[in-house]
Amino acid sequence: MLLISQRTTPCPSGRHRDCRPDALRIEITCLIYISFIRGQRGIATRHQTLKNRGITRLARPFNKLDTTNMEMNRTKFLIGSLVVFLTALISPGQDRNSAISTMNAKRLWDMAVIAQGGRDKLFAITNEVVRYSASKNGQPFSESLYVFPDKWWNFEDSGTQMFGRTMRMEDYQTRQNYILRKNQKNAELFPIVSERLDQSLDANGHVRWMPPSTFLLETKWWTPEIRSAGSAKMEGRTVDVVNVLVNGLDIDFFFDRDTHLCIRRKVGSTYSQEATDLSEYANVDGIMVPTRITYKADGVVKYASYKFNVRYDERVFEKPPLPAEFGVWERPT
Numbered sequence: 001m002l003l004i005s006q007r008t009t010p011c012p013s014g015r016h017r018d019c020r021p022d023a024l025r026i027e028i029t030c031l032i033y034i035s036f037i038r039g040q041r042g043i044a045t046r047h048q049t050l051k052n053r054g055i056t057r058l059a060r061p062f063n064k065l066d067t068t069n070m071e072m073n074r075t076k077f078l079i080g081s082l083v084v085f086l087t088a089l090i091s092p093g094q095d096r097n098s099a100i101s102t103m104n105a106k107r108l109w110d111m112a113v114i115a116q117g118g119r120d121k122l123f124a125i126t127n128e129v130v131r132y133s134a135s136k137n138g139q140p141f142s143e144s145l146y147v148f149p150d151k152w153w154n155f156e157d158s159g160t161q162m163f164g165r166t167m168r169m170e171d172y173q174t175r176q177n178y179i180l181r182k183n184q185k186n187a188e189l190f191p192i193v194s195e196r197l198d199q200s201l202d203a204n205g206h207v208r209w210m211p212p213s214t215f216l217l218e219t220k221w222w223t224p225e226i227r228s229a230g231s232a233k234m235e236g237r238t239v240d241v242v243n244v245l246v247n248g249l250d251i252d253f254f255f256d257r258d259t260h261l262c263i264r265r266k267v268g269s270t271y272s273q274e275a276t277d278l279s280e281y282a283n284v285d286g287i288m289v290p291t292r293i294t295y296k297a298d299g300v301v302k303y304a305s306y307k308f309n310v311r312y313d314e315r316v317f318e319k320p321p322l323p324a325e326f327g328v329w330e331r332p333t
Helices: 002-006 021-052 056-064 067-116 119-123 194-200 210-214
Strands: 127-133 140-147 151-157 165-171 176-180 225-234 237-246 249-255 262-267 275-284 287-295 300-308
Touching: 067 119, 067 225, 067 237, 067 249, 067 287, 127 210, 140 210, 210 249, 275 300
Parallel strands: none
Antiparallel strands: 127 140, 127 300, 140 151, 151 165, 165 176, 225 237, 237 249, 249 262, 262 275, 275 287, 287 300
8 A cells, every 4th residue: 555655646736645636546446445355254254153153043144145246246346446446547647737737827827917917907997999000100090999898899991992981889788780881971770690699709698709809818707717738939939828718719828938928829719710929018007918919820910009998988889970080989078
């Protein structure tokens, strides 16, 4: 028993038996087996003793436990014990490695959350505005207002005669939306089509694209399931990689080992297969956010600016505000 315990892998946390399920399973299996053997021998010995003494009345109940049945029972138990023994040697090691990976992933994730600003600040955010431009400090071509956890308003100016300006809104609480296209004066609310709902919502009704679109690791409305951690080479340097599941999306986050900020993100679900590089971080109200967004698939680069907890006009989620231009979401003073 002692030799078996000594051959198990030492507890990674130093907490003795509670982190050594392999040793415990082996020891318990051995104890059960020894008790079983002793019990079988005890029955046989008692039976023979009673017969020798001629006390046949007391020995009669033991007659059913003949030697053949005892040997068969012992053989069956030995095989079962062997299976448990081998399982203790193999499976717990895998479980332990998985547990260590998850613990490491949570540690890395917590450092990243702290690097972005900390949970207190992240959880205080209720809405966010993101503007995109084609060059740093250039004219914006897209602006989105995200009201957590399920509303989105967007205005885009393509700068072309064909598409011009487009305004759209999606409210996943009411399942209503509108689209105001070029030269239109008004747009009516209509139900979000089922294909868009299937694309946007997970099984629990959470908006899938809300976390990656806002570049926030956590908020009061989404906290990822931390699953595993590893490392990867990125432009000649080693980075930490944490895999999470958030709002139905399987995402790999690549974190810089010095700053602990996310420098690449890869969404590994049917929603998107693209890797996105995040760089040139800026501090906005105590939150670190990337201002340069590079889509690896086609090399497109966008520059982003951010606002948090803005005063917005709630009527933008009822009808398109006019004139159609940037900033019309703001609440009138």
